[in-house]
Amino acid sequence: MKILLIRPKPHKETIGLQKVMICEPLELEYLGTYIKSYGHEVEILDMILEKKPISFYIEKFNPDVVGLTAYIAHVNIVKEYAREIKQIKNCSVVVGGVHAEVVPEDFDSPFIDYIIKANGIKTFGQIISALQNNLSTENIEGIWGNNLSPIKETTFAYPHPDRSLVKKYRDKYYYMFHNPCALMKTSFGCPYNCSFCFCRKITDGKYFFRNIKDIIDELKNIPEDEIYIVDDDFLVDRDRLLEFCNALDEQNIKKKYLIYGRADFIAKNEDVIKRFQASGLRAVIVGLESGREEELLKYNKKSSVEINETAVSILNKYNIECYGTFIIGIDYEKKDFSNLYIWIKKLNIKFINLQPFTPLPGTELYDDYKDTLIISRDQFEKWDLAHTVVKPVKMDIRSYYFNILKIYYKITMNPVNILKMIKKYGIKECFKLSLGTSSITMQYIKKSLQKEIR
Numbered sequence: 544m545k546i547l548l549i550r551p552k553p554h555k556e557t558i559g560l561q562k563v564m565i566c567e568p569l570e571l572e573y574l575g576t577y578i579k580s581y582g583h584e585v586e587i588l589d590m591i592l593e594k595k596p597i598s599f600y601i602e603k604f605n606p607d608v609v610g611l612t613a614y615i616a617h618v619n620i621v622k623e624y625a626r627e628i629k630q631i632k633n634c635s636v637v638v639g640g641v642h643a644e645v646v647p648e649d650f651d652s653p654f655i656d657y658i659i660k661a662n663g664i665k666t667f668g669q670i671i672s673a674l675q676n677n678l679s680t681e682n683i684e685g686i687w688g689n690n691l692s693p694i695k696e697t698t699f700a701y702p703h704p705d706r707s708l709v710k711k712y713r714d715k716y717y718y719m720f721h722n723p724c725a726l727m728k729t730s731f732g733c734p735y736n737c738s739f740c741f742c743r744k745i746t747d748g749k750y751f752f753r754n755i756k757d758i759i760d761e762l763k764n765i766p767e768d769e770i771y772i773v774d775d776d777f778l779v780d781r782d783r784l785l786e787f788c789n790a791l792d793e794q795n796i797k798k799k800y801l802i803y804g805r806a807d808f809i810a811k812n813e814d815v816i817k818r819f820q821a822s823g824l825r826a827v828i829v830g831l832e833s834g835r836e837e838e839l840l841k842y843n844k845k846s847s848v849e850i851n852e853t854a855v856s857i858l859n860k861y862n863i864e865c866y867g868t869f870i871i872g873i874d875y876e877k878k879d880f881s882n883l884y885i886w887i888k889k890l891n892i893k894f895i896n897l898q899p900f901t902p903l904p905g906t907e908l909y910d911d912y913k914d915t916l917i918i919s920r921d922q923f924e925k926w927d928l929a930h931t932v933v934k935p936v937k938m939d940i941r942s943y944y945f946n947i948l949k950i951y952y953k954i955t956m957n958p959v960n961i962l963k964m965i966k967k968y969g970i971k972e973c974f975k976l977s978l979g980t981s982s983i984t985m986q987y988i989k990k991s992l993q994k995e996i997r
């Protein structure tokens with residue numbers, strides 16, 4: 544069968560980080576590799592990088608099945624793609640991805656045939672096999688609507704992704720200064736339970752990981768030097784991390800790593816961070832969330848302001864970049880923004896991501912806020928963790944956005960930071976990044992200037 548796998552392009556209303564990063568669609572590469580091993584013809588289409596409309600590619604490839612992956616901000620785009628696809632060809636349309644696993648009903652559409660709510664790769668394979676053999680799909684557990692109760696997988700034993708499936712796009716995949724950059728996934732789920740996060744929902748609260756030998760085997764075949772490990776939290780088990788570093792050295796693998804990690808692990812395990820830095824750790828995305836104890840408690844972060852500060856100082860000490868992410872509470876007023884800026888500056892963090900507090904559907908918080916949303920559930924393109932979907936309590940929305948922008952501006956336009964970045968990454972990379980951040984800034988400014996901000 545001919546299978547076309549599509550990564551959607553975000554809606555123009557989405558304030559998107561694709562201005563500063565475009566990462567390879569690893570989930571589609573895994574899926575494509577698995578399907579190909581059963582003899583099917585597979586193509587991956589990355590609509591972020593393609594210029595022509597979806598109809599062009601459907602006519603050109605003439606697929607029997609189209610697979611679409613999506614985050615929450617893509618729901619409407621994916622439904623629109625499905626409608627356009629069905630107008631051209633009566634092929635089967637399948638939707639999967641993290642949002643489909645948590646809130647599958649959001650994709651309910653007459654143009655979508657199957658929504659995968661569990662075990663994406665396995666379920667997709669079962670659908671293809673049933674379609675090929677003209678069998679019923681009614682007993683496939685992972686399909687939403689079949690009213691079966693699939694148990695989510697707790698192992699990951701799929702073939703390594705065939706990265707040549709995105710060969711024509713590979714040199715365009717990057718993450719800020721990590722350019723070109725490849726993705727890897729080594730674990731699934733997260734052992735923590737922060738109230739705003741839906742990572743645990745995807746695996747039904749389970750956490751499991753691949754063995755180090757398998758990871759090293761995959762790493763050896765990745766051509767890029769920069770590796771972005773997209774585990775929800777890579778810094779969980781110190782013994783596993785030391786085993787990973789030892790294996791890298793034994794196999795003489797010289798790559799650079801960008802990972803997600805928690806502040807409490809970094810604060811408690813300076814020796815592991817130092818060891819990992821020697822084996823290539825270059826940057827850590829840390830969910831610092833807040834410089835206020837009561838907020839960390841409210842988010843069930845199981846961390847503290849002191850732990851956050853210790854973690855950042857350790858990363859700075861070993862010259863590991865800290866990409867700090869922060870949640871901007873809806874109760875923030877001017878002084879809270881000022882305090883946050885002063886705190887970020889004191890910590891000497893050069894890269895920040897400020898996310899308005901967002902009670903994502905599927906999280907425990909959603910029900911508490913569902914009656915106070917200013918961005919409705921069907922405006923999916925604005926559920927991008929950059930729009931505020933809940934009305935700020937102590938400021939008007941315009942001032943709220945303005946204060947977010949002000950912090951971004953003061954941190955990214957700080958001349959000392961700029962000079963340090965140019966020295967470290969070169970003028971070309973810095974220029975490219977500043978174009979990306981300016982474009983995001985313009986989206987915010989346009990938003991603030993709208994008569995009615997939503």
Ligand code: SF4
Pocket residue numbers: 733734735736737740741742743775776805830
């Ligand atoms: S925010 Fe991070 S640490 Fe917390 S549950 Fe989500 S992935 Fe885990």
